[in-house]
Amino acid sequence: MHATEAPPLRTPLHGTPLRMTLRFALQRIETGFDAAFGAKANPCRHLGGTAFFLFFVVAGTGACLYAAFDTRVDGAYESVERITRGAWPLSGVARSLHRYASDAFVLIVLLHGLREWINGHAHGFRWYSWVSGVPLVWLVYASGLGGYWLVFDRLALWSLVATTEWLDALPLFGGALARNFIADGVTNRLFSLLIFLHIGIPLALLLGMWVHIQRISRPRTRPPRLLAFGLTAALVLLSLAKPATSDAPADLALASPNVHPDWLYQAIHPLFYASSGTLLWIAAGALTVALGLLPWLPPAKRPPAARVDLANCNGCGRCFADCPYVAVTMRPRTDGRPLPREAVVDAALCAACGICAGACPSSTPFRSGEVLHTGIDLPQRPIGSVRDELARGLANLRGAPRVVVFGCDCAANARALQASDTAVLSLPCAAMWPPSFVEFALRSGVDGVLIAGCRDGDCAYRLGNRWIEQRLRGMREPHLRGTVPIERVETAWCGPFDGTALARELARFRERLGALPAARLALFKRRQEVIDG
Ligand code: HEM
Ligand code: SF4
Ligand code: SF4
Secondary structure: OOOOOOOOOOOOOOOOHHHHHHHHHHHHHHHHHHHHHOOOOOHHHHHHHHHHHHHHHHHHHHHHHHHOOOOOHHHHHHHHHHHHHOOOOOHHHHHHHHHHHHHHHHHHHHHHHHHHHHOOOOOHHHHHHHHHHHHHHHHHHHHHHHHHHHOOEHHHHHHHHHHHHHHHOOOOOOOHHHHHHHHHOOOHHHHHHHHHHHHHHHHHHHHHHHHHOOOOOOOOOOOOHHHHHHHHHHHHHHHHHOOOOOOOEOOOOOOOOOOOOOHHHHOHHHHHHHOOHHHHHHHHHHHHHHHHHHHHOOOOOOOOOOEEOHHHOOOOOHHHHHOOOOOEEEEEOOOOOOOOEEEEEOOOOOOOOOHHHHHOOOOOOOOOOOOOOOOEEOOOOOHHHHHHHHHHHHHOOOOOOOEEEEEEOOOOOHHHHOEOOEEEEEEOOHHHOOHHHHHHHHHOOOOEEEEEEOOOOOOOOOOHHHHHHHHHOOOOOOOOOOOOOHHHEEEEEOOOOOHHHHHHHHHHHHHHHHHOOOHHHHHHHHHHHHHHO
16 A cells, blocks of 8 residues: 555535435436436436426427417417317327426426535535526426416416415515405406516526526536437327316306316415415525525635646647636737637636646646646646656556556545555546546556546536546547557546445456456557657
8 A cells, every 4th residue: 555645625425414315315316217228318417408408398389379379368268278179280289298398397497406406516616506596496486387377267266366365475565466356357458467477487587597507618408319309208198198178267256266286386375375475485585595595504615726827828728628617718818929829717617626637738747847837727736746646656556457546536435446556546527637647657557547437427527527538539639649558548437425336347447457468558668668769
């Protein structure tokens, strides 16, 4: 055993025991989904994109329904009935799809928020994504609730009365809403307002969804094709098996109609009648504020942001292309060098993941000079000190086959694998490892390099394992050089609870390395020695 590494900047597992237990349970559930759908199409990893997809299904079917909808209060109910019976082929399916996709939408949004919280994404640099997500829940809810009113059946009236009574508990309305409503009934003017709200609120929601993803580069706003197809097919089948229907026409004379609420959208009404409007507003307001403040409860220290060293930056833009959180911008050069651009980091957006350092062409351990300076670096984990650690670790290796593990602080704890024949180093994200470090290790005498990161498609910094795979396959810069014996490089995607799986991956890799002919590795090293002179 030897000490090759600096202590991790953050432990892979941190949080309250409740959140850790839930996280463990979530990982187990997601393992099941991985087996059924494959890691990349796992629906749990595409909840945000699925929410986008469902929004457009709801908007599309809504636009079709609107074409046959009578916007007068007297004609609305009958027009919905016509749609249900078949105003045009499959119009009934369109209505049912509109309703069921709305139900799925609210469910998926809640699951997405819950998953983000369980995974610890309500804190730190993600505060913006979290805080901008909270009002979306209300907007989704208000959009769906308002849809039920347009059917203008008994359920609509019940929901409308309950909502106006609840709104009346706010000092702003002073009890006037329900009073006017009972006195005048639902006029065409009021009904037009309801229609306006049912179109306006979803448009505000769309704007909110756009705002929500502004601090994420390459946001996954579309689920994988198979998932989108499967979800649509399931919703269509449900629409055919159990078509959405209306209640009896609205009747203001009926004091308390016997209705069957949609528990996803209308559970708030029985809650209102069981408590009081004021109490419900206080509870809803307190919950919203608490959720909005969650990123700062308790306040946490953020690690220092990445820093650019202009003397080592040629303005290539790779850090800009690879940053998962739009923290890097390319600006006109300011240091007088004859280069068009330079990288600039916005510290407020930076996740301190180090992926940019892994992308920078200056982050190569082969550069001469006692201290390795790179174009963009993490002050708390400079690439230069990582090279020195690696060199020390490689020098201490004994036995065969000798392996170096390039680990990730957010994934399974690679440090547990350290042994006399295994050097382990860990960085904030596995994509902080430039491919040239793989070559450096192989040239320095190891028999194999294992890169260990988060589960496939579930990188803590979103894009890490995708970039690694592309860099290793030569599809992305900086790429692993074609002369490197790729059969001696392996990846292992294991989450923070998958320590045993990672140990198994290493054992399998060792077995494979043991069976490989040594000639190609020897040739690669000899060729490099000749090139290096
Ligand atoms: C209409 C509702 C919503 C939609 C359409 C939506 C969509 C998305 C999408 C597409 C992403 C990017 C995923 C990726 O590419 O990695 C995302 C990220 C995120 N969302 Fe939402 N979201 C919604 C509601 C919420 C809610 C209610 C919360 C929590 C209160 C939330 C919290 C987050 C967080 C924390 C991230 C950042 C994940 C990361 O940085 O890795 N979202 N959302
Ligand atoms: S450390 Fe991560 S978030 Fe910060 S600039 Fe680099 S790639 Fe972007
Ligand atoms: S990757 Fe490095 S050299 Fe290229 S723009 Fe970014 S800091 Fe500069």
